[in-house]
Amino acid sequence: MDVDLKLFKNIMNEARHNSVLLDSYSPNQFKSKEVLINHINNLNILDDKSEIIILGSWYGSILIPAFKQVKRITAVDFDENVINIAKNRLFNHYKNVDFICDDVFSTFRNQYEKATLFINTSCEHMKPMKEWGPAPQYKNPWWNRVSPAYFAFQSNNMFDIPTHINCVNNIEEFKEQMPSNAKIMIEDHIKDDRGTRFLLIGKL
Numbered sequence: 044m045d046v047d048l049k050l051f052k053n054i055m056n057e058a059r060h061n062s063v064l065l066d067s068y069s070p071n072q073f074k075s076k077e078v079l080i081n082h083i084n085n086l087n088i089l090d091d092k093s094e095i096i097i098l099g100s101w102y103g104s105i106l107i108p109a110f111k112q113v114k115r116i117t118a119v120d121f122d123e124n125v126i127n128i129a130k131n132r133l134f135n136h137y138k139n140v141d142f143i144c145d146d147v148f149s150t151f152r153n154q155y156e157k158a159t160l161f162i163n164t165s166c167e168h169m170k171p172m173k174e175w176g177p178a179p180q181y182k183n184p185w186w187n188r189v190s191p192a193y194f195a196f197q198s199n200n201m202f203d204i205p206t207h208i209n210c211v212n213n214i215e216e217f218k219e220q221m222p223s224n225a226k227i228m229i230e231d232h233i234k235d236d237r238g239t240r241f242l243l244i245g246k247l
Contacts, residue, residue, distance in 0.1 A: 047108055053133045054104075061128070067104040075164065075233045075240045076105040079195050082229050082244055088193055089113055089159060096158045098147040099165030102129045106162060107140060117141045117154040148175060151185055158192050161247075166198035167207040171220035186222040192247050194225065201238040214241040222247060 058065050066072070083089065093113040097106055100118035102125055107116055116139060120126055123144045130142040141154065147163075148170065155161075166172060172194075176184045198217050202210045211217045214230055221227065221243065229244040 047111075049136050050108060050133065053135070057128060057132050064102060064104070064128070067102045071235045071237075073105060075197060075235070075242075076109070078231055078233050079162070079164065079197065079242055079244075080106070080109045082231065082242070083110075083160070083193075083195060086193075086228070086244070093159035094154065094157055095160045095162060096155060098161065098163040099168055100129075100142075101125060101165065102133060103140075104133075106164070107134055107137065111137065111139070113139070113159075115139050115141065115154070117143065117152070117158075119143045119145055119147050119152075121146045151188065155185065155189050157190060161189075161192060161194045161196075163195075164197040166196050166217075166220070167201070167204075167210045169209060171209065172196055173220055173222050175222070184222060186224060186247055189247065193245065194222075194247060195242070195244045196221070197233075197240055197242050199235065199238055199240045201235070204237070211241065214243070217241045217243060221245070 091112060091114060094115040095110055095113055097103060097118045100120045103118045110116060118140060126142045126144040134140050163172060174184060175186060198211050200210055200212055201207055224247055225245050227243055227245040231242040233240040
């Protein structure tokens with residue numbers, strides 16, 4: 044078993060005074076990420092030359108170590124404190140991870156052009172992915188500027204959480220938020236203590 048003891052120590056040290064970090068490893072978080080990870084691994088679409096973009100990455104707690112074998116991971120989140128902790132205290136020994144503090148809708152990055160896989164497990168926190176582009180105008184979605192790539196997106200129906208600004212009632216509603224060139228390959232539902240998470244995986 045490939046156990047990252049350095050990461051484990053980093054988590055324990057940080058968690059002593061950061062309960063929010065522990066939330067990123069909650070049973071619900073772990074379960075939803077595990078389903079996504081298993082589907083991606085079963086598709087066999089990643090190798091040591093692959094590059095992954097995680098939009099709305101939060102700490103990257105589960106996804107970054109799960110896919111650490113790829114060439115490059117770029118984690119993007121607007122929370123400066125979260126990015127600083129992930130970069131300097133959790134994954135400071137990972138040499139293939141870039142951390143960017145920014146709104147995922149504000150700046151098109153060079154890393155996006157060559158990405159193999161886009162992951163967003165925070166779709167409920169932002170505008171629909173089909174509108175990904177420079178705010179406030181979405182006339183030319185950035186999906187038209189990236190190479191053919193895969194995507195794995197999650198949203199949920201947990202409308203009562205204040206930071207959830209774009210929940211969906213069901214997976215059919217979620218499909219309507221996909222980029223126009225998206226071809227859905229996998230759809231799944233993950234039960235949560237507070238509702239249901241919806242997962243769509245496909246190709247652009």
